Amino acid sequence: MRKSKRAQVVMSVLAIVILLIGMIPGIAAADTNDGGSWLAWLSFATSNDSTLIAGETGNINVQLWDNNGNPYSGSVASATIKGSDGTSKIYQISGNTGDYTVSNVTIDTAGDYQLVIQEGALGTAFATGTITVLDAKAFVTDPLYINTNNAIRVKVTDTNGKPLMRDSGTVDGTLVGSSLISFTTLSDGTFTFNMTPTQFGNVNILFAGHIIGTIPVLPAYTQNARIGGDSGDNVSLAISVAQSGWASGTPNVILTRDDQFSDALAAAPLSKKLDAPILMTGSSTLDNRTLTEIRNLGAKNIYIVGGTVAVSQGIQDSLSNEFTVTRIAGQQAYDTAAQISATVGIDPTQTVYIANYAAIPDAIAISAFAAEQGSPILLTERDTVPSSTAKALTTLKASNVILLGGTAVIGNSVQNQLSSNYHVKRWGGYDQYDTQNIIFQNLFNTSKPQTPLYFASGLVRQGDVSSGNPKADALVTAALAAKQGGFVAMVPQYTIPSSLNYFLLYNVGYIKQSSVIGTNSSVSLDLETELKDLLEH
Incomplete structure (x- = not known):
């Protein structure tokens, strides 16, 4: 009788330990469907996957690993991105044998975010990684003069100064009597455009729905x-x-x-x-x-x-x-x-x-x-x-x-x-x-x-x-x-x-x-x- 009670206590303690282990990020309980193999951690496929631009929609490619150091081959329930303010959003994730893609990710505000990928099939394990979201910036060296055909050169970078290559946006000249002009940056992050403003005001450079630069229209003299x-x-x-x-x-x-x-x-x-x-x-x-x-x-x-x-x-x-x-x-x-x-x-x-x-x-x-x-x-x-x-x-x-x-x-x-x-x-x-x-x-x-x-x-x-x-x-x-x-x-x-x-x-x-x-x-x-x-x- 005494041995039976002792055995019950031991089993209860083991159950609590297993449950706590399952709650640690990147660690799964041992009783998953994989017979002792569970989701343990993630790594980003490239540095670009862990760094996003505010407002821009893209995919995040990750590699998932199990607790034995092998590509994770189990099922995945969800991918959630959490902000420091407590907000979170669930995104679609797909893939197999370690290579997965979180699709159509859009984050509008710069900052650091946590990516949480949850194991599927009722598993309790999950893996996390940090995503950094940067603002885009436009640098303009040429002025805009009213009633003048201006040739303007712009360089688009992230807030760390890295050129944004072959990305598209819009120059909005509608407030100065001109039009909308689409652009695509070159391999060095630059693009050029011509504009003849007929009114004073500002021309905005738009990228991923954000105003990343403003060019004032100056007097001709x-x-x-x-x-x-x-x-x-x-x-x-x-x-x-x-x-x-x-x-x-x-x-x-x-x-x-x-x-x-x-x-x-x-x-x-x-x-x-x-x-x-x-x-x-x-x-x-x-x-x-x-x-x-x-x-x-x-x-x-x-x-x-x-x-x-x-x-x-x-x-x-x-x-x-x-x-x-x-x-x-x-x-x-x-x-x-x-x-x-x-x-x-x-x-x-x-x-x-x-x-x-x-x-x-x-x-x-x-x-x-x-x-x-x-x-x-x-x-x-x-x-x-x-x-x-x-x-x-x-x-x-x-x-x-x-x-x-x-x-x-x-x-x-x-x-x-x-x-x-x-x-x-x-x-x-x-x-x-x-x-x-x-x-x-x-x-x-x-x-x-x-x-x-x-x-x-x-x-x-x-x-x-x-x-x-x-x-x-x-x-x-x-x-x-x-x-x-x-x-x-x-x-x-x-x-x-x-x-x-x-x-x-x-x-x-x-x-x-x-x-x-x-x-x-x-x-x-x-x-x-x-x-x-x-x-x-």
């Missing part, structure tokens, strides 16, 4: 605020330009003199290379305003362009107490340009631009374009190529040389000398504005226009001003333009040169925004209004 409108001199103007393009945390700054620009003519490509604004100072004493701006930028490295006559040794010594200072200088301006080229390098087309060291407007006109391309600017005398320039061309392994200016500034003898080793072109006009126009005609890209356009004073030589210093507006703005992907057009104080007027009229549909640089003594208020009226039509 925007006149931005004047930069440096209250600047009293070149030092303060350079600071205003720097503040328009660079923020705290800028490690590098270029420093040059504020009264003569030959040494700094090649500085814009250096600025692009270093992501550094061009600041200015007097030659003998460091301007306190410039020092304050260097500190505000958080700069650590100062690159002085020009020799000690341009920026004194005393200035360098004072800066060396606080910053790492590098001087880039030669005996002449063309020697300095050659040294700068060693840092800038050369673009893939192996193109070098050469200007007369005294023809300051020609070098400035090319500056933003050369900087954007990664092409160096070298300098020459009128009738002979300086040895430092010739050596730089060899070191750079240049193939193409473009001379800036007519024969009055770069003689035929220089062109003939260079033509023996390089493919030489000349872009030169009858004055500085005509040369500028020829540069624009050759480099302005209408398929992807440079923007914004900065209008700055053309009074860049000492002889251009009756008193005081020439205007550094265009020189320092070339660095900003290169950073922003735009370019600089020099103008007189009151009028639009005829050659520039022609260029603007011909390309008015491609110039989407502009800014005027400097005070009214650089570009008058009336001229600013005239430029705005011209570009708005």
Whole structure:
């Protein structure tokens, strides 16, 4: 009798243990239909099966395993996906001999979910896995302008940055007077579309029923605020330009003199290379305003362009107490340009631009374009190529040389000398504005226009001003333009040169925004209004 009660107790305990074991995820009770073999765990067929995109309908392929490590061959009752909020949904599952598919799964909200697959035939075992649902994102680099045929490139990825390849969606332009456009992404997750919006508003990019990106429709032309409108001199103007393009945390700054620009003519490509604004100072004493701006930028490295006559040794010594200072200088301006080229390098087309060291407007006109391309600017005398320039061309392994200016500034003898080793072109006009126009005609890209356009004073030589210093507006703005992907057009104080007027009229549909640089003594208020009226039509 006592033994019988003991046996009953033992059997009861074993029954409870078996029941508890059956409740553990991935473990089944031993009394299943498989004679001791039951559903134990699952693995996803690929990483794509465990990562879904919110709103997108797809299948989840899994492999099921029994407790002996073999493909599970029993029956499956259901597949349930549970959210962290307690919600759950049952999905159809099919398959055999270990390979199963959960069909038509759609989850609308990003997050982690639990997949639970329940053993069939009254079995209590189940297997679980974690599904991660990510949002899709659209990245658009091109703007949409009203009443313009825009070519737009979009890249679609998940929130981890993985491209969504060969997936389809819709661009909804109905709110801006356009239409619905279907797209299918390429193998890199990108697609392109064309749209001409006729109303202001937003264009939505839709994927799996979700808005994954929005593109606002912008005015065809925007006149931005004047930069440096209250600047009293070149030092303060350079600071205003720097503040328009660079923020705290800028490690590098270029420093040059504020009264003569030959040494700094090649500085814009250096600025692009270093992501550094061009600041200015007097030659003998460091301007306190410039020092304050260097500190505000958080700069650590100062690159002085020009020799000690341009920026004194005393200035360098004072800066060396606080910053790492590098001087880039030669005996002449063309020697300095050659040294700068060693840092800038050369673009893939192996193109070098050469200007007369005294023809300051020609070098400035090319500056933003050369900087954007990664092409160096070298300098020459009128009738002979300086040895430092010739050596730089060899070191750079240049193939193409473009001379800036007519024969009055770069003689035929220089062109003939260079033509023996390089493919030489000349872009030169009858004055500085005509040369500028020829540069624009050759480099302005209408398929992807440079923007914004900065209008700055053309009074860049000492002889251009009756008193005081020439205007550094265009020189320092070339660095900003290169950073922003735009370019600089020099103008007189009151009028639009005829050659520039022609260029603007011909390309008015491609110039989407502009800014005027400097005070009214650089570009008058009336001229600013005239430029705005011209570009708005």
